[in-house]
Amino acid sequence: MQNFSPIHQTVTVPFRYSVEFTTGLFSADNPLLARVVSAGRDNAPAKILVVVDSEVARSHPDLLANIAGYCQRHAHVFTLIRAPLLVPGGEACKNSDASVQAIHHAIHEAGICRHSYVIAIGGGAVLDMAGYAAATAHRGVRLIRVPTTTLSQNDSAVGVKNSVNAFDKKNFLGTFAPPYAVLNDFDFLTTLHDRDWRGGIAEAVKVALIRDAGFFHDLEASAPALAARHLDAMQRLIYRCAELHLQHIAQGGDPFEFGSSRPLDFGHWAAHKLEQLTAYRLRHGEAVAIGIALDATYSLGAGLLSQADWRRILELLEAVGFALYAPELDSRLDTPDHPQSLLHGLAEFREHLGGQLTIMLLTGVGQSIEIHDMDADLLRESIARLRQRHQARSSRPPSASPLKATLATARIETPLASGENAWTPLPAAVR
Numbered sequence: 001m002q003n004f005s006p007i008h009q010t011v012t013v014p015f016r017y018s019v020e021f022t023t024g025l026f027s028a029d030n031p032l033l034a035r036v037v038s039a040g041r042d043n044a045p046a047k048i049l050v051v052v053d054s055e056v057a058r059s060h061p062d063l064l065a066n067i068a069g070y071c072q073r074h075a076h077v078f079t080l081i082r083a084p085l086l087v088p089g090g091e092a093c094k095n096s097d098a099s100v101q102a103i104h105h106a107i108h109e110a111g112i113c114r115h116s117y118v119i120a121i122g123g124g125a126v127l128d129m130a131g132y133a134a135a136t137a138h139r140g141v142r143l144i145r146v147p148t149t150t151l152s153q154n155d156s157a158v159g160v161k162n163s164v165n166a167f168d169k170k171n172f173l174g175t176f177a178p179p180y181a182v183l184n185d186f187d188f189l190t191t192l193h194d195r196d197w198r199g200g201i202a203e204a205v206k207v208a209l210i211r212d213a214g215f216f217h218d219l220e221a222s223a224p225a226l227a228a229r230h231l232d233a234m235q236r237l238i239y240r241c242a243e244l245h246l247q248h249i250a251q252g253g254d255p256f257e258f259g260s261s262r263p264l265d266f267g268h269w270a271a272h273k274l275e276q277l278t279a280y281r282l283r284h285g286e287a288v289a290i291g292i293a294l295d296a297t298y299s300l301g302a303g304l305l306s307q308a309d310w311r312r313i314l315e316l317l318e319a320v321g322f323a324l325y326a327p328e329l330d331s332r333l334d335t336p337d338h339p340q341s342l343l344h345g346l347a348e349f350r351e352h353l354g355g356q357l358t359i360m361l362l363t364g365v366g367q368s369i370e371i372h373d374m375d376a377d378l379l380r381e382s383i384a385r386l387r388q389r390h391q392a393r394s395s396r397p398p399s400a401s402p403l404k405a406t407l408a409t410a411r412i413e414t415p416l417a418s419g420e421n422a423w424t425p426l427p428a429a430v431r
Contacts, residue, residue, distance in 0.1 A: 025185040026066040053122025055089035081110035103133035121146040124156035131162030135177035148188035150200025154241035199285025204241040213366030266360040267291035273345025277328040289322035297382040325390035
């Protein structure tokens with residue numbers, strides 16, 4: 001055999017997509033969606049398949065009719081190939097392959113091609129699932145995301161990941177496939193349950209803590225307005241949070257996560273495990289808030305984070321309404337190799353990342369550091385401190401103004417000893 005030299009090839013594929021902000025996306029006189037599709041279509045009208053979160057359809061009774069009317073108004077731009085496909089909302093749609101198969105079947109039946117569009121309308125779980133279905137049909141059908149929750153508008157929908165759950169692991173199956181566009185309609189936020197309104201705030205706190213101390217200060221200042229559901233405060237939060245996420249994806253050097261470092265997953269190793277341990281009773285934003293609190297408390301115990309900054313972090317999360325403890329935090333802490341142990345989430349996180357375990361911790365507000373090992377005893381102590389804090393807060397008499405009480409009394413319940421970085425070992429009875 002002749003001696004053949006290796007052939008080396010580098011493929012560079014630029015991706016460009018916009019995140020737009022509007023109200024009344026499907027109002028007949030709103031040109032945004034038609035303009036976005038027109039920019040990428042051939043001469044003939046583009047085929048579109050619309051997938052709608054069933055919970056969103058229930059909360060917005062006119063939505064399906066408005067979609068149909070909008071498509072009729074702009075028939076020269078796109079053709080609605082069938083009535084919108086309704087899929088279950090929440091994590092349930094990612095735990096079964098039924099919705100993915102339904103989308104694949106609709107794409108097949110309608111002759112949807114790679115120049116056609118899937119328009120997914122819903123919360124983050126529905127967008128994850130629909131994005132996975134679109135990315136795996138014809139090796140990629142154009143996806144337009146229309147996120148309807150605070151968390152999907154400021155975080156999950158603006159990124160490049162699509163996924164479903166498998167083998168009791170969150171996001172085990174998935175793709176990296178940037179959307180064609182993301183269209184944020186703030187009107188969808190007005191009907192959210194309080195839990196879903198609050199959920200996106202956790203991701204904003206996360207990205208502020210690792211990227212932008214000024215943004216964190218803004219969140220502290222706007223906490224009362226956010227808790228009171230002031231839409232203008234939430235709009236500002238969503239815009240800045242989405243901007244920071246997009247900056248990291250574009251400029252962080254690893255948009256498709258080939259390495260081991262994932263700064264935007266600060267607080268997420270515990271959050272993903274808590275979602276699974278609670279059978280998704282905890283929603284993603286709620287689990288992320290606890291994960292942030294746990295890693296901030298661990299950072300304090302490790303001598304990385306000051307007590308003052310630790311207080312600010314937990315007080316902000318509590319001020320907007322998050323509980324920072326769940327009983328599942330204490331799940332099988334003495335048997336970290338057990339699949340139902342919270343500590344097993346570290347091994348699962350490493351497996352999901354590939355390479356060595358890499359965890360982001362805090363050295364200050366807006367300042368972070370990566371570590372590659374976490375001490376199990378220090379994690380147990382950190383969990384115990386969150387439990388103590390939760391119990392102390394739960395034992396307080398009810399107040400006529402819970403938010404005011406939170407802001408006024410948040411500084412008196414800490415079990416820490418005096419001193420900026422004091423960390424007093426816990427009694428064995430409460431470990």
